[in-house]
Amino acid sequence: MELINSVMTWLMKKRIHQIELFLKYPNEVQQEVFSNLIDTAKNTAYGKEYHFASIHTIKDFQERVPVVSYEQFFPYIERIMRGEQQVLWPSKIKWFAKSSGTTNSKSKYIPVSNEALEDCHFKGGKDLISIYLNNYPESKMFSGKNLAIGGSQQINPLDGNGETYSGDVSAVIMKNLPFWAQLSRTPKLEIALMENWEEKIEKIAKATVEENVTSIAGVPTWTIFLLQRIIEMRGANNILEIWPNLELFVHGAVSFTPYRSVFKELIPSPKMHYLETYNATEGFFGIQDQKASTEMLLMLDYGIFYEFIPSEEFDSELPRTLSLNEVEVNKNYAVVISTNAGLWRYKIGDTIKFTSLNPYRFVISGRTKHYINAFGEELIVENAEKAIAAACEATGALVDDFTAAPRYISGRQKGCHEWIIEFSKLPAASLDDFTQALDDTLRKINSDYDAKRQKDIAVVAPVIHHVEPGTFYRWMKRRGKLGGQNKVPRLSNQREFVEDILKMLEEETV
Known part of the structure; x- marks a missing residue:
């Protein structure tokens, strides 16, 4: 194992030199990505419809090709799902990453090309290891197994021949991993890709409790459930009594901030490291590259061309977009991508805020449709x-x-x-103290919220319903949203989620 660890560490560090290239020449790298995408897709149905062959500049592209939402783009995706090829991308599409989404309740299906797997998702996985090993050269993570908590896969529901597949993006990645990555992961694929989430948690726990797990990758919520179950099985105080060599948790999909304290209780080790990634259904976009900061580095050579919509243009039918060299720090931008799987000027629904332009680092600030703005307060998930x-x-x-x-x-x-x-742990004093601290912080970090709260004229202090542990789990199960990339919606400008949970609690009481 020590030999494997040394060899893998050496191989992964070689990638650092390529990362340094796009750090030094970010705009040139993005221009090259743009040109390659346009040239590769010029003979597809979409490329012909928008005359890619005569697009020579980013300005041509922005003037000719519309910015689209999933709903607007779906007719093209549906054609591929029904068996047509060469619609959005020239190589054959056999996989579709499925997401429940957070902008609507319907599943989204995102085409995944071989290029997207190799040059984006797999490259991102190798890069996060390279960055981690560069920051922590003393790591022994390859002396044990990586526990990956993923989703499930199914036959593409629109494919009558059963030759193409859909699934959570983590399932698509796991199913197509190279052999060396399969050897270093646990549990076996037949368990990792199970569809019944409750049964899967139990089987993962039993399959991995005797393993030497050194790293974990997954969504924080479901990882907590698994760790708690394993601790319960063994009657242990914490997970280090079972996996003493655990050193890394790679997380994404939701903010880690609300979960950090819970993880410190489950894994009470000063040597435990946490690394955030921005690995969405549509592509792999960012990796936390610094020890002392949770900001992520925008990965610029994964076959993705980026544009950014300023916040004042979010609701525009024809939004103005900015290229990478036009963005500013500390401003909210909606992310627009064109990719090596055939997404063209596609709004992914997330908003980011750049914290640095040299290199380009950012934090995820929320969703374009996940906010509360009932009173002009413009409260975003980050707040x-x-x-x-x-x-x-x-x-x-x-x-x-x-x-x-x-x-x-x-x-x-x-x-x-x-x-x-x-x-999971109630406030030491009272719920009123917690409410006061929550309200005070919101007023401090959001001037619009503070203005609306002045003297309780229009908006009064928050109302908090404290619910028992397991409530959100039961609610997500009731909605058929357990596991994988499904996540609890943090904010909504409508009351459907809050009222549905309260209704469930009322029914349970009766």
């Missing part, structure tokens, strides 16, 4: 997660999950934000 973290720190609480929505002004009833919060 909510910072406030939850601050309230936890101030009151000694631990939060497992939460969601929030507006309670609208009605008659003499003033408006407010209504939160449903699942605590």
Whole structure:
């Protein structure tokens, strides 16, 4: 194992030199990616429709090709799902990454080409290891196994011949991993890709409890469930009593901020490292590359061309987009991508905020449609997660999950934000103290929220419903959204999620 660890460490570090190239020449690398994409897809149906063959500049591209949402783009994807090829990308599409999405309740199907697998998803996986080993050369992660907690796969529902497949992006990646990666992971694929999430958690726990697990990759919520189950099985105090060599948790899909304290209790080790990635259904975009910062480095040579919509253009039918060299720090941008799987000027629904332009580092600030703006407060997910973290720190609480929505002004009833919060550890003093800390932090970090809260004239203090552990799990199960890339919606400008949870609790009480 020591030999394997040394060889893998040497191989992965070689990639650091290529990363340094796009750090030094970011705009030139993006221009090359753009040119390659356009040239490769010029003879596809989409390329012919928008005359890719005569597109020579980024400006030509922006003037000719529309910015699209999933709903607008789906007719092209549907053609591929029904068996037509050469629609959006020239190579054969056999896989579709499935996402429940957070902008609507329907599943989304994103085509995954061989190029996207090799040059984006797999490259991203190798790069996160390269970056980690570069930061922690003393690592022994290859002396044990990586525990990957993923989704499931199915036959493409629109394919009558059963020759193409759909699944959570983690399942698509696992199913197509190269042999060397399969050797270093656990559990076996037949367990990792099971569809029944509750049964899968139990089988993963039993299959991995005797392994030497040195790293874990997964969504924080489902990872917590697994760790708690393994600790329970063994009657241990924490996971280090079972996996003493565990050193890395690679996470993404949701913010880690609300979960950090929970993980420190489950894995009480100063040598434990946490690395965030931005690996979405549509592509692999960013990796946390610094020890002391949770900012992520924008990965520029994965066959993805980036554009950015300024916040004031979010709701525009014909939004103005900026290229990488036009963005500014500390401003919210919606991400638009064109990819080596045939997504063209596609709005992924996420918003980011650049923290640095040399190199290009960023944080995820929320979703274009996941916010609360019932009273002009423009509360985004980033605000909510910072406030939850601050309230936890101030009151000694631990939060497992939460969601929030507006309670609208009605008659003499003033408006407010209504939160449903699942605590794994209640506030030391009272829920009122937690509410006060949450409200104070929101006022401090969001001037629009603060203005609306002045003297309780229009908007009063938040209302918090404290719910028992397991509530969000039961709610997600009830909605058929357990596991994989499914995640609890943090904020909604509508009340459907909050009211559905309260209704479930009322039914359970009866």
